[in-house]
């Protein structure tokens with residue numbers, strides 16, 4: 560799957576991911592009205608609204624981008640109907656040829672991680688049959704429990720030709736509380752980065768990158784520079800662009816000289832673009848076209864920064 564992701568990045572010239580993180584307050588009134596008319600102001604109504612909203616955006620942007628990243632919490636808040644909308648979104652994006660990164664941030668003791676890995680990336684055995692539960696192409700993984708919490712994901716990825724992105728240095732303001740703590744004179748995120756590099760050593764695809772990737776926030780460009788060197792074959796998922804303040808010029812060191820090695824996520828900055836002054840002329844009814852324009856602007860911002868380095 561890492562090779563498919565890279566092929567699609569090359570084809571689109573867009574090392575970006577659109578984060579499908581729907582919130583009811585981003586969804587245009589008309590979409591909510593229609594959904595509530597059909598299902599009432601219920602969890603089912605909310606799930607229908609987020610699905611219709613996602614579909615509108617995906618239809619407008621799928622030809623410009625290689626991948627999407629639905630964040631499962633945004634769906635889980637609507638319980639089982641929300642999870643159904645999550646799955647519907649995954650299947651629809653895959654039918655449009657997009658690579659799907661399930662942002663699930665899981666990780667537990669070995670046996671439990673195995674179940675997470677099977678449910679999201681693998682197949683579960685039921686009698687003589689086997690079923691893919693959520694069937695994302697990649698998943699985000701929390702490494703806090705150490706190797707035995709991550710290895711089940713790597714094993715399932717190997718079997719299923721899928722991939723993971725392991726949290727190394729997160730984009731949020733408090734990420735340094737633990738992640739920057741010095742251990743034997745080195746910050747914890749470097750120790751984790753080194754482990755990610757090792758976990759991915761036997762997992763390198765045709766394009767020279769491992770299917771064990773890392774997450775490093777756009778909001779910490781200097782740390783990104785160090786981590787890029789520490790994990791040369793690791794693909795880095797870079798969230799924090801746009802709504803969290805990351806800009807194209809902050810991202811150049813996350814990429815290798817080959818122009819590859821990183822993929823930048825923006826969620827609110829794309830899916831709720833119509834709420835920004837810059838895109839306000841699209842109006843609520845033009846929300847998906849505003850997202851398309853925001854994707855084009857993001858691609859230009861990043862490619863200009865990469866050309867100028």
Ligand SMILES: O=C(O)c1cc(=O)[nH]c(=O)n1[C@@H]1O[C@H](COP(=O)(O)O)[C@@H](O)[C@H]1O
Nearest residue numbers: 630699729730774776798802803825826827
């Ligand atoms: O794993 C992630 O994707 C992630 C890691 C991280 O360090 N920071 C981070 O913001 N994210 C996710 O990336 C998305 C960022 O959303 P926006 O700030 O709206 O672009 C959310 O889905 C976050 O959960």
